[in-house]
Amino acid sequence: MKSIIAERSEAIAERAPSVRWALASLSVSMLLPSLGTSIANVGLPSLAHAFDAAFQDVQWIVLAYLLAITTLIVSVGRLGDITGRRRLLLIGILLFTLASILCGIVPTLWLMVAARAVQGLGAAIMMALTMAFVGETVPKERTGSAMGLLGTMSAIGTALGPSLGGLLIAGLGWPAIFLVNVPLGVLTFVLAYRHLPADISKGKTDRRGFDMAGTLLLALTLSAYALAMTIGHGRFGPLNIALLLAAVFGTGLFVFAEARAASPLIQLTVFRNRVLSASLAMNALVSTVMMATLVVAPFYLSHALGLNQALVGIVMSIGPVVSILSGVPAGRLVDRLDAPFVVVAGLVAMTAGCIAMAVLPGISGYIAAIAMLTPGYQLFQAANNTAVMADVRSEQRGVISGMLNLSRNLGLITGASVMGAVFAFSSGTADVATAHPEAVASGMRITFAVAGTLIIVALAIAAGSYRRRALGKS
Known part of the structure; x- marks a missing residue:
């Protein structure tokens, strides 16, 4: 012994x-x-x-x-x-x-x-x-x-x-x-x-299993979507619409091809896993909102609050610094508590941050909102990634990790384009750089009201997933 x-x-x-x-x-x-x-x-x-x-x-x-x-x-x-x-x-x-x-x-x-x-x-x-x-x-x-x-x-x-x-x-x-x-x-x-x-x-059988047709279809489809979201800097013209339609058509073609592939790039049955599907959807929504802070904040801080470029840089560095300080503690909290519960807690903090960004005025209001939004994001990210990756079979870890990163990237691309367009539209001007300070402040409020709505949708998805897990364990 x-x-x-x-x-x-x-x-x-x-x-x-x-x-x-x-x-x-x-x-x-x-x-x-x-x-x-x-x-x-x-x-x-x-x-x-x-x-x-x-x-x-x-x-x-x-x-x-x-x-x-x-x-x-x-x-x-x-x-x-x-x-x-x-x-x-x-x-x-x-x-x-x-x-x-x-x-x-x-x-x-x-x-x-x-x-x-x-x-x-x-x-x-x-x-x-x-x-x-x-x-x-x-x-x-x-x-x-x-x-x-x-x-x-x-x-x-x-x-x-x-x-x-x-x-x-x-x-x-x-x-x-x-x-x-x-x-x-x-x-x-x-x-x-x-x-x-x-x-x-x-074995040789495993090595022959790479789906070249699915890889090419997915790459072309994602390229069409990414270009549709980035060309024109948020203004949708005929080319953007054509690329978006090509992405929709490519998605359908990809699903059709994967359903018939001997060794598909993505096994479509994984989407029957509600935990994974919910995690991917939440990841995209949350990334869309986080990109909004990077797109909107420079204009708000400089044009609405009148800060010079040096101060804008200092204030915008607060978010990344908070992110660095809260990442490891967030991970440890996930280890001690149930990961789905921490996902919900992170999204609640992000909702509060979006509301604060929409209603609290001035630099102090912005800093207070970032101080809620960023730790909430780190809690969500650590818990969501853990919830997905902890129970994935070894032979699927690479593709599932890739899908998590893909959903995040698609959210970032969508956020840069769509949330930027929401900000420009709600500011009431074609050129935000020349807009009146009050118009920029109004655009900020409306943009983060939309962002808060997206996080509430993610919160509803998380609550539903958490409830299903709880019922499954009982």
Whole structure:
């Protein structure tokens, strides 16, 4: 008996450092894709000058990256399930790192756009497989803490990008905002190679199961939707409508193809799982609202409240800082309480934040609203990801993780377009930049009234899912 206890103690002692190092590699793997998004945004004016290009053209440097992630994230998650997650994650880190080098040395804009698309492919692999690895590297009772840590690292990447990018451009020029990823990529590769568990050998039958037709259909469909939401900057013209119709048609064609595929990219039966379907819907709604804070806040703070650019930057940094501070505690709370209950609690806090944003005036009102909205988002994200990933079968972790990330990205794209259009419409002007301060303040109130309604819809979905779980256990 004593020998058995001693063996278990030794196993636990050996596992603890490996879990910490595995989490360290996953944390940096989550940091890089978010840093790759936010650090490029601040460099767009410098890139427009360097390539002598219009601002609309250099925006494709950001758009190509986001499109690659959005269109491929489910497919690479499925590919990881089939071929081995560790092997594919290492390839993704390598692609991201090499593409970062190319971005720093390319001589033309369109080569830059192509390199950013490759970088986006690497980022898609890293985002999809990082969450999938949590189930293989972390004990189930610590899943919430791990998800909270990954959420914190994503927030750090988003928050660090603008300030780090500004310093690098001022000191070393625009190539530095891409080349800074190289040492981080090398570090991530070494950590992942040394500390993530080896892939389990799969038979030839499993390796033949990648659905190329479904992958192509899904990529084209998601591309059409993403372009419909981004081209025209929120103004829907004939091209946007045509792309949206193509996305609807593509969705139907994808469902038809998957129902007949021998080894489908997405098994349509997973949508019969009400917990997963509810989680994906809530994730999209919540991401739509969080993007509204990024789209609307700069105009509100500068035009309605009269803050200069430096103060706008300081006030807008409050949200990411709160996100960083609340991510890990949110994850620990999920481990101690029931994840669906924490989902509901997070959405209640977000509802209160949206209401505060709509009714509380001035800078103090904005800060108070962000102080409720952001921790609520971190609670929701940690609990929602845990609720989905904790009980997923090993062979499905990659694709389900990809679907969670996809729903988030679709929400961000929709939020940037639709919530931006709501803000412009409710401000009563075609150009928000020249609108009267009272009109901008009115637009802010109406936009977050709509945002609050979306969170209430998510709350209703969560309450229904929580009630079904409670009845299932009784």
